[in-house]
Amino acid sequence: MDPKDNSVNKQTPERLIVTSSPHVHDTESVTKIMWIVNLALLPAVIFSVINFGLPALITMLICIIGSVACEAAVQYWRKKEITVRDGSAVLTGLLLAMCLPAGIPWYIPLIGSFAAIGIAKHTMGGLGHNVFNPAHIGRAFVMASYPVAMTTWAVTRIGMKGDFAGAMSKISSLDAVTGATPLGILKQQGYRALVDSFGGQAAMYKSLLIGNRGGSLGETSAILLLLGGFVLIAKKYIKWQVPVVMIGTVGLLTWILGGKVDGKVVLFTGDPILHMISGGLIIGAFFMATDMVTTPMTTKGQILFAAGCGVITVLIRLYGGYPEGVCYSILLMNAFTPLIDRYIFPKKFGSIPEPARR
Template sequence: MSAEAKLEVGTLTVSASPHIRCDESVAKIMWTVNLALAPAAIFSIYNFGLPAFKTMFICIAAALITEYAILKWQRKAIVLNDGSAFLTGLLLAMNIPATVPWYIPLCGTVVAIGIAKHTMGGLGYNIFNPALIGRAFLLASWPIAMTTWPTITSKVDSVSSATPLGILKLQGYDKLVQFFGEKSDMYQAMFLGTRGGSMGETSALLLIAGGVYLIYRKYINWQIPVLMIGTVGLLTWMFGGSSGLFSGDALLHMMSGGLILGAFFMATDMVTIPITIKGQIIFAIGAGALTVLIRLLGGYPEGVCYAILLMNSVTPLIDRLIKPAKYGAGR
């Protein structure tokens, strides 16, 4: 053996896979997602006023305290600065009305962190998106409070009103357009966020901008948000109208409810989605189709939360059926 082929002891490092290293870290990714969501969150406080700030503060504080308590009880390293608990609290706050009583966001956050996250093993092991589990729990426990929506506070008083999807579900499309005045006014309210709803039903513009930033940073793949929103638009255009096939308002459905928030910031959760791009395409189309199914035929006017959770449950099956090709296979 030549001298060049010899290896000196200590020149190799043995470690578990993966062996590819980069400058990214969990904390960097999580805080970047928080940053991307921040403009929409701040805009929701501007829209709904002090109640929105209170609810957001309760969710984030409860998430951090619950995370600390559980890690302390488990005698694990306490890492609150990684941004994961903060993000769960922020996302849950964006999924509920601003004016709910204080104990509702508190209970939802404890369920999200304590049950959905840590009973599965903690960060990186949860099967379902924790914030969506928290929202589903709250919707089942306090359905009236969770479906009582404030309008924006630009008027003298904040009054309760139905969401656009709620009006559409109960009173029909014509009544919805009449509620806003003109169809162009309705689209503008959807796009800018000047309407009633949860805090996550804020400016579609700011949510999309935050999502595009995450795509630019390569923290999420474009396939999931684009295909999920596109599937909702296509199917509601085909089946969502009252005048037969291809008479639905696709633009209305794509901008209303929590679709944009869910598609960019929750359906893209790297822990709960398939590994492969093909798997993520199936995930996105399935989530979009389930959203439409619940919206059009279900009892709830909105279906994004349950659609994503249902697709979370089949992620292991998708990963089992769609596997990446082995390196060198087929040559």
């Protein structure tokens, strides 16, 4: 081709791209993946609106609108292409909302989404450059800022047992419409009180799986979150190893260390199922610890990441000051991601292993 003739280049923005192998062609794009992750969250979202009513919907809308508006404003100001349609800001807003209690004052989700998008994402350079999971930064930000409002849990509207509501009002002692999460009861009153509050172990598991209990919007219904998670695994957007390892680590460690008899720790008497299906563990393991930007690149690295998340979660739940530690565990492991990537890196395509070369 005549080197002066640039007409081809002008017509099509896609110029000749020189890259190393492998050359994989696919229709996947950031936009498509983000919207499908949003869709995977939809069952849990709908359930939380049914469960907590209008306040849940309002909280979610504020989070999503806040995140999208903040992203658009920052990108406009930085004179970058405005990419709010790719769904990543919507996803961040949605995930943030899922970490908040229903009926929270309106300014908290707004500040949270500003912290998530403005501070955690765009000060690092935007999508693909952020070190920490934006939604969890947003949650940690408002958790540190408004600890009281963030731990005032709205009671669910469906199928609440009288005993449970009673146990919750005992803890919060505010009024009848707020209460603690199961993990909060576990932390403050112990395992026995928790089981009693549900009226039996089987009833407790059932309630935790279905989700008619107190908690953030997104941490109540284990089954629907699992459903969304399986969709993501089936679409190969996330690796099954990550949630399995993270939830498995939590289960194993709580089984070994979590049991207490008369205030004394007795090994191998914990209740792993309770810890595995309660709190934000499932949404964290499927939707947060698998974030493409803030986790290691290789499967091996991701497994290490997930195991670390599990260990830190258990440490916080059993020995820390907070009843729930998924958010902080993922943020802490986000900080280790560059280190993990430094030592466990992908094999170069077609390269010969070190010993064979000698």
